[in-house]
Amino acid sequence: MTTTGPLVLGGDFVQDAHSVGAKLRESAPIRHVVLPSGLPVWLVTGYEEARAVATDPRFSSQRVYDRMHRMALGEDAESPFSEDFAMNLLNLDPPDHTRLRKLVAKTFTGRAIAPLRPRIEQVADELLDAMTGRDSVELLESYAYPLPIRVITELLGVPFDDRDQFTAWSKTMVDGGASEAAGAATMRMAGYLHGLIAAKRENPEDDLLSQLVHASEDGDRLSPSELIAVSVVLLIGGFETTVNLISGGVFSLSRDPGQLALLRADRSLMPNAIEEFLRHETPNILSSPRYTTEEVEIAGVVIPAGDFVMVSWLAANRDPSRFTDPDRLDITRPMGGHLAFGHGLHFCLGAPLARLEGEIAFGRLLDRFADIEVLSAVDDLRWRDSTAMHGLESLELRLR
Ligand code: HEM
Numbered sequence: 001m002t003t004t005g006p007l008v009l010g011g012d013f014v015q016d017a018h019s020v021g022a023k024l025r026e027s028a029p030i031r032h033v034v035l036p037s038g039l040p041v042w043l044v045t046g047y048e049e050a051r052a053v054a055t056d057p058r059f060s061s062q063r064v065y066d067r068m069h070r071m072a073l074g075e076d077a078e079s080p081f082s083e084d085f086a087m088n089l090l091n092l093d094p095p096d097h098t099r100l101r102k103l104v105a106k107t108f109t110g111r112a113i114a115p116l117r118p119r120i121e122q123v124a125d126e127l128l129d130a131m132t133g134r135d136s137v138e139l140l141e142s143y144a145y146p147l148p149i150r151v152i153t154e155l156l157g158v159p160f161d162d163r164d165q166f167t168a169w170s171k172t173m174v175d176g177g178a179s180e181a182a183g184a185a186t187m188r189m190a191g192y193l194h195g196l197i198a199a200k201r202e203n204p205e206d207d208l209l210s211q212l213v214h215a216s217e218d219g220d221r222l223s224p225s226e227l228i229a230v231s232v233v234l235l236i237g238g239f240e241t242t243v244n245l246i247s248g249g250v251f252s253l254s255r256d257p258g259q260l261a262l263l264r265a266d267r268s269l270m271p272n273a274i275e276e277f278l279r280h281e282t283p284n285i286l287s288s289p290r291y292t293t294e295e296v297e298i299a300g301v302v303i304p305a306g307d308f309v310m311v312s313w314l315a316a317n318r319d320p321s322r323f324t325d326p327d328r329l330d331i332t333r334p335m336g337g338h339l340a341f342g343h344g345l346h347f348c349l350g351a352p353l354a355r356l357e358g359e360i361a362f363g364r365l366l367d368r369f370a371d372i373e374v375l376s377a378v379d380d381l382r383w384r385d386s387t388a389m390h391g392l393e394s395l396e397l398r399l400r
Contacts, residue, residue: 006032006040015383017285017390018327021045021315030301035387037177039068041289041308042301045315047322047339049299054344056298059290059309061346062093068289068308072178080183082190087229090288090346097345103215103222104230107208110352116155120357123150124364131399132368136375139395144246145239147361151353152238156231157207158196166192170236175386193228208234234350241283242354244391246361248281249274251381251395252329254374259329264366273331274358278340279317280329285390287311287342313339314390371400 013020013036024031029046044050053059063086069079085091089100106112127146131137149167153160169185169192176182197213204210212227222230253260263273290309295302303309316339318326323333341348348354365372375396382393 006034008034009036011036011385014285014385014387014390017314017383018318021312022318024312025315025319028299028301030299030303035310037387039072039177039308041310042303044309044311045319046299047316047319050311050313050316050339051343052298053290053309053311054287054339054342054346056296057093058293058296060093060293061091061097061288061290063091064289064291064308065091067291069178069183080180080187082183082186082228084190084194084225084228085186085232087223087226088233089230089349090233091229094345100222100226100230101345101349104212104234105349107211108349108352113352113356116151116353117356117360119154120147120151120360121364123147124360128364128368135398137397137399139250139397140243140247140392141394143361143365144243144250147246148239148242148357151357152235155208155238155353156234157200157205157209158235162192166235167239170240174236174240174388175384177387189232190228193231194224197224197227197231237348237350238353240389240391242357244281244283244389245274245277245354245358247392247395248283248390249277249358249362250365250372250397251374251392252277252280254372254397255378256329259331260372263331263362267363267366269331270359270363271355272333272335273362274355275335275338276329276331276333277358277362279323279333279338282314282317282338282340282390284340284388285312285314286387287313288346311339313342369399371398373398373400 009020024043025045029049030042030044032040033043034040044053066086069081073079087096087100089097092100124147127143131142149163150160153163158166166189169189172185173182173189176185197209200210200213204214209231212222212230215222253263263269287310292303292305292307292309294305317323320326322337341351375398376394381395384391384393
């Protein structure tokens with residue numbers, strides 16, 4: 001691999017993410033690449049460089065998705081994307097970001113999330129009941145998807161019966177980049193949320209969407225478009241990644257029986273184990289995009305003004321300059337410092353909820369089954385065809 005000229009990345013960036021990430025990092029912790037979608041970006045794979053980019057205001061998120069769409073579709077093309085998503089937290093810098101984030105942040109503190117524990121345990125148990133006594137179980141469809149979907153829909157107050165619709169739109173939006181199909185999915189999702197929010201305005205219920213609608217009316221703080229933008233990040237952020245935490249963690253444990261036995265023997269290791277699963281099979285390959293507001297020199301690389309920059313959380317989390325023997329799963333590793341929830345201003349708002357769901361999902365799974373065996377051949381496993389997400393498409397298990 002040379003360090004001159006943009007490197008065109010292929011499908012192995014997704015299917016063999018760790019090897020490709022390590023090769024890129026070894027060649028240069030920041031380098032110019034063309035993503036499999038065709039988007040040219042400066043890709044950050046080194047740990048220190050990732051933290052530096054995530055905290056430096058010269059790397060901006062302000063309206064970054066509009067820029068990306070314009071680049072993909074042409075300056076004069078009419079955008080197929082919903083304008084309602086513009087005030088999405090990952091598309092904003094301060095002061096817009098500060099204002100919107102403050103408004104939703106109080107709902108997602110550890111203290112606000114803790115009372116959800118019994119309900120999440122109940123949902124996990126119901127799903128595990130349905131998985132018990134079967135010859136084989138596909139983990140994604142039986143457990144890893146339905147658990148976080150049920151939690152986030154109940155929390156927000158989205159009718160559970162609508163889940164197939166919005167999960168399909170969400171998948172197209174997350175995997176589809178700047179495509180027409182992704183644009184059309186944003187339109188449908190926005191239309192759906194407009195209807196739902198209008199219903200909550202009429203008949204407020206005991207859920208987060210009703211609270212957000214209320215907040216906007218009392219203090220005149222959230223516009224209808226802002227409400228849509230906030231709801232959509234919570235809805236999508238709330239399940240797409242947690243699915244990957246559950247499936248990635250089961251996959252990591254199943255390949256390391258010693259670590260699985262250790263966790264069974266000492267459940268006090270669970271919070272640490274969750275952090276290690278997040279580091280080891282990081283649920284997001286790439287950050288949301290940023291662009292340089294001026295020419296920036298970083299790690300000996302000069303990035304021109306206006307170029308796109310993305311961080312590979314996945315590669316940074318296996319940087320040997322930060323983590324000893326980074327490819328090894330070690331649930332006793334001193335924790336802290338992984339970048340699976342991002343870093344800086346955009347640090348994941350849902351981290352306390354994701355951690356709670358993870359602890360319950362793994363705790364209940366181990367309580368229920370003494371033996372977890374992967375039936376899928378490792379060479380046949382497919383990762384979701386997305387540069388945003390690092391998640392298995394399916395994982396066939398025998399549980400006893
Ligand atoms: C294991 C599960 C999760 C992972 C790995 C994860 C990961 C991330 C990452 C890496 C970012 C930063 C993106 C960037 O800087 O470009 C982020 C932001 C965000 N996440 Fe999560 N997330 C998870 C679960 C959740 C949940 C459950 C929710 C909500 C219910 C959520 C809501 C958000 C929101 C709203 C942001 C945007 C914050 C901002 O821009 O200020 N996430 N997440």
